[in-house]
Amino acid sequence: MQPSFPATPAPKPTVPGDIIKDGSDATFMADVIEASRTVPVLVDFWATWCGPCKQLGPALEKVVTAAKGAVRLVKIDTDKNPMVAGQLRIQSIPAVYAFYQGRPVDGFVGALPESQLKQFVDRLLQATGAAAPGGDDIATVLEEAKQILDQGDAEGAAAVYNEVLQAEPENAVAYVGLVRCLLAVGQTDDARKLIEGAPAAIAKSPELAGLKSQLDLADQARQAGPVPELMNRLARDPDDHQTRYDLALALYAAGKAEAAVEALLEIVKRDRDWNEQAARKQLLKFFEAFGPTDKLTVMARRKLSSILFS
Template sequence: MKDVVEESRNQPVLVDFWAPWCGPCKQLGPMIEKVVTEAKGQVKLVKMNIDEHPAIAQQMGVQSIPAVFAFVDGRPVDGFMGALPESQIKEFIARIAGPTPEEAGLEDVLASAQAAFDEGDVAGAAEIYAAVLQEDRENLAAISGLTRCLIASGELDRARQTLALVPPGKEADPLVAGAKAALDLAEQTADIGDLGELAQRLEADGNDHQARFDLALALNARGDREDAVNHLIEIIRRKRDWNDEAARKQLLQFFEAWGPMDPMTIEARRKLSSVLFS
């Protein structure tokens, strides 16, 4: 009661049910102790020998060992059985304990960089992201954030070099995928003609889908995302299969670059659905 139930009202407590004769327990024990130590006091570990305390194991419904239960606010909230790999133990403890103070501080720093970027202070945001990368060269939020800052500044080559810092196997992370889509869009629009010329072509022929497509890309590059979406939707409305459904595919690239929860992504998806399923 004192070491687990009462203590769990102050911090999460892990209870490791084990026995001296249990082989997997000997494998799990050192790993879980190591990960708890690395958590720097965010969780407490209590080891319970079921041979010495069979009644408690029975009360918790322990049918096989090793078995680990996490207590928070006086009650068990999660657990696992068997000897998990160290990476999964870390994920379990991180889920129970929440971010470390250092991680919480980093989240605040990254949030301030995003706020600066949103307010148009691209240089200030880039400076914060670069400072984070000096401490952690593999921080995906900082890599993607700095990439977007460089895109906004027109430094596409440096943006591509920054994106190359992404560790192998992390390319599919939503932050990274979004930054890459934004960079691809910027490179795609680098050689597009003058807006006025494209508008004149479109005024002369409303079915000049290439002009409308290029105009959409140019408008998005200049921040006019709503008109860009409307032009692509118009292509789909007039000729859905034009250029192997290029307009629909371009919209999907917009969505990836903007992020799934961006208001314009949500609105554009609604418009796209209304056209495709009308």
């Protein structure tokens, strides 16, 4: 399948409020997750008491404004809106996360000088295909490829992603999309090779890390054993943490992610230090595989925090 590159439509006028805005926990889904499906969105986590935040803010706004709508900026006061910052495990501010296609793809901590901020934005736009010549066309083709994959045509989607990568070898969206295509048709070995051989500009992509975690979990799950047998063993001894741990992996392999999470949470509740906190560490792998904004990740993190700090 050869991708079509439609003519770029005339740009729509954009008012400053569309490019830079104050966000909140309540508006995060609309301002960041949904908006990032069409354009990269930077999220600046700051607070009024933070000196470096006051240095970073104006410089970041200047660089985003200069991009003329190719990227947007959402500023979130962590004191007033702690939920999203907590979910992303932000421990120091200022912290800036870049979102694209609904997921975090890059970020940094601390007040960078304007020159480095411009490099960061340029790198982001290049990686997402939003700034290269014909960038609007590339973004349209990538969205078409995603739709093709969602409809079950992994081979067709892979052809489109390969075309994009021939033009832009470090396009992170196309690279990750190609890995997803391989996974969709069960070519896990090829998918793992692609992940391990990712270019440096793509290798640190959170989405790519999530796919690697999915592969690692699948490998673990194959050794866990059948679900009915594990459930019978656990019924005879509810404190058999190893069996409950194996059950969590088997449930994950069976597509029962929520039940798998609950099994691991139960281990943490009964004995958080069992096997050097293996259950908590496995939960973190699940979170990486699901993605930081996934509903199950958010719910499970909340429950885990409640258990650990109760």
